[in-house]
Amino acid sequence: MKKVTWTPEDMPALDDKIVVITGANSGLGLESARLMAARGAQIIMACRSQEKASAAKQDILDQVPDAKLDIMALDLASQKSIQLFAARFKQSYPRLDILMNNAGLMAPPLSHTEDGFEMQFGTNHLGHFALTGLLLDHLEKADAPRIITVSSVAHNVGNIYFDNLNAEKRYSRWFFYGQSKLANLVFARDLHRRLKAAGSKIQSFAVHPGYSDTNLQSTSGVNIFNRFFAQPQHMGCYPSLYAATSDEVRSGEYYGPNGHFELGGYPAKARVRKRAQKARLSQKLWKVSEEMTGVAYLSGL
Template identity: 40%
Template sequence: MQTLAAIREFVYTYPKTVAVVTVTGGGGVLEEINFLWTLTGVGLFGVKKWMAGGVCHSKVQLDGKTVLITGGNTGIGKETAVDLARRDFNCLIFILELYKICCCASGARVILACRDMDRANKAAEDVRKESGNDNVIVKKLDLASLQSVRQLAKDVLANEERLDVLINNAGVMSCPKWLTEDGFEMQFGVNHLGHFLLTNCLLDLLKKSSPSRIVNVSSLAHEKGQIYFDDINLEKDYDPWKSYRQSKLANVLFTRELANRLQGTGVTTYSLHPGVIRTELGRHLWPTMPLWKRVVYKPLVFLIKSPTEGAQTTIYCAVEESLQNESGLYYSYPVIPIFIHHCILNLFINQLSRSGSNLVFNTEFFTDYSDCAPKTAAPQGLDDEAAKKLWDLSASMVGLT
């Protein structure tokens, strides 16, 4: 057992080392506890800032552009909508004595494609207020219904002159064994098939509007996923995390195959992992999470990204000029403390305790992630043969010829 003085010296000497300290009686205990609490607070603040990562610094303006965001009524979808809606080119603010006159040209025309219209209309009003752009509209989209997807595409093609950015953001995570309206496993159906059909239905308009972009919000969970071609709906062995990982890997493979098929059209594609974020996506997690994980998770909420922070990589992929000649790549978020990151991922995504596994750290994870920059996808996310096979299967499932 080290003395508190020795522990203090150790912490000052090795500030990046994690130590667990038990404090018992002795003189000056309160002073030492205050010191440790202060040190802990400063450390947590630093970790929080580190977790938040950088921001998209692109100043690209979107006057005259049209953006469609699925699931834009909450979370990172809503924050992405706010950012893109306020990217106006001519915004002149004159302050003369007691008067302030604003003369603004609108930013992008933003379409929020959502399932719950009441919440979508409320979100659209929020986006208008926060961005100062009234050109924000709502359209109905239920990704669990192929008919709804086709109806939205028909509406967009009939009423929109252009589509510059399609952001496939909506998703569901770790839900029970539910089926879509068309009988597909819910997570694969919503996260992949719905977006696959929507994207294909809007390709002609995207090509007409080129240069244009398709952004698919995936997840680091794809690294442990695989495509179960022989049981795509997981009828034999359903597990919510197995399904989620499959759907997120499908996002990466879809992006890759789409890029190959769109070469020379002026339409580029990107998939990304936004980070671990405080959003409604995890609403199915809490009821199934073991008690010990809930206890561990609570203090970590402070460290998790906010929706604004989590939206940065999506925004980056949507507007960053340097990406114009890149396509099919996978993007991630900035470097964060490895231990904290993997604790959170194991709580939210891996759910290792279900299979009796322990927390495992591999040397491959000790790699710096650049701010809003390309990151190599998992090997199974680079499989062109699997990407083509998934495309053909998906086209058959949604009725595309």
């Protein structure tokens, strides 16, 4: 009988894989790091807080004593930090097999990145846009490279405020969170189209965790609902691991939980809002992202 649900037990051996996970010190990133390390992957924990990353590394080692873990400093709210991370990674590793764009902020009070970007758009989208572009050549060196970008069901309420990207005029923390998650989804799908057109072997996926019980909600004030509505934290990372390792997935697709309203369940294709499919939106977002970050992708993309 064909199995109808996918779990991390279905992951293949990952002994030869080099994996970068942003925000691997907590939440879904930590769970992904733990489970992929247990399959033998070399995990680079790309984290802003080295203290928290060290504690998370020990937490993984307590359960997976032979885990191959490397902590590398990365602040996605700083373009300088992103450039330094990419340079250091390339000096330390011969290739990159899997890039998991996982880290993110949810609905904090208005603040800005080191470069003056609204914090959520600057971190969740622009940070990962720049990181991916800077690591693209190292991904090309892998046999079957994959990029996984974590979006959210909140993309459904998002719009891209091109006339107010840095919240100069107004700010709503939830609408700006939705904007950043819509940008994540649009970016992942547009990256797939551009890579395919350029004849690249790199695959790009978008995923979302549904509503999972993580510490991400601590900045948003919604963690009070976790006890009643959220699925366990470990299940929230299933779509990411599914996209990163399964032979069933297809580049350019969007994956999330298969339960009611995609809030919980096992990995399956997720619904993409019509706005996220508009070519004009994706082209404009790409152009603006290159201009804001100063990161121009390989010629042909």
